[in-house]
């Protein structure tokens with residue numbers, strides 16, 4: 079299937095890198111230099127500068143611009159697309175329908191791990207497009223269909239923004255090791271392995287069981303965990319997800 083990405087930013091590039099393995103991919107953007115660099119980095123991709131009257135008739139569009147750019151970019155599009163897959167945080171199906179013509183509308187929330195085919199993507203929208211949407215996003219990781227846009231906004235706060243939270247934790251853990259005297263490259267190697275191993279365990283174990291199994295009475299983990307509790311790490315995580323969800327709702331009202 080041919081997919082046309084509109085936007086040449088971070089997320090469009092992450093998606094293009096992953097999707098090119100199984101699809102024909104075209105990327106339309108406003109920055110010629112960036113497009114040329116993308117073509118060098120992703121062999122096989124087609125690049126195109128966004129016209130003032132960009133014909134999207136019958137195309138399958140992945141809309142990848144910032145939410146605030148929706149109006150200005152959609153004003154430059156003409157014709158009726160086949161499927162419109164939006165990745166815009168918060169932006170509702172109703173808003174998309176008012177701005178861009180398409181036969182089917184789908185909201186998706188992938189993440190940057192799309193570039194390594196490990197995105198966790200939440201999807202909702204026209205039921206007629208469900209099979210195709212799940213197929214496309216399964217080719218770049220895990221695809222989860224939800225029934226409401228509210229669920230997608232909550233998922234945005236976990237898996238869309240989530241790589242930033244986990245990267246922040248990874249960096250902080252490494253900083254802790256450096257403070258204690260271990261070389262930084264070794265700390266990053268440890269953290270990378272730790273994240274990968276824990277992710278594998280999480281596939282078949284409840285988080286509380288993993289935590290309990292590591293925490294020996296009077297041991298190192300109990301000492302570390304009690305410090306995390308003092309820093310209100312759990313509470314901060316819960317609040318972070320809720321703040322991000324509120325922001326997605328706020329973006330949807332603009």
Ligand SMILES: NC(=O)C1=CN([C@@H]2O[C@H](COP(=O)(O)OP(=O)(O)OC[C@H]3O[C@@H](n4cnc5c(N)ncnc54)[C@H](O)[C@@H]3O)[C@@H](O)[C@H]2O)C=CC1
Nearest residue numbers: 085086087088089108142143144145147150165166167188
């Ligand atoms: N960065 C991430 O991890 C994720 C981002 N998203 C969503 O993806 C979308 C894009 O985000 P990023 O790639 O991070 O942003 P970015 O700033 O890297 O890319 C935005 C793109 O929009 C284009 N653009 C902006 N205004 C334009 C205009 N007036 N005319 C033509 N092109 C215009 C820019 O040139 C750029 O190609 C956002 O809507 C965001 O909510 C969704 C999931 C994850």
Ligand SMILES: O=C(O)[C@@H]1CCC=N1
Nearest residue numbers: 166167234238239240
């Ligand atoms: O920060 C944002 O708004 C976008 C949506 C999810 C990840 N990045």
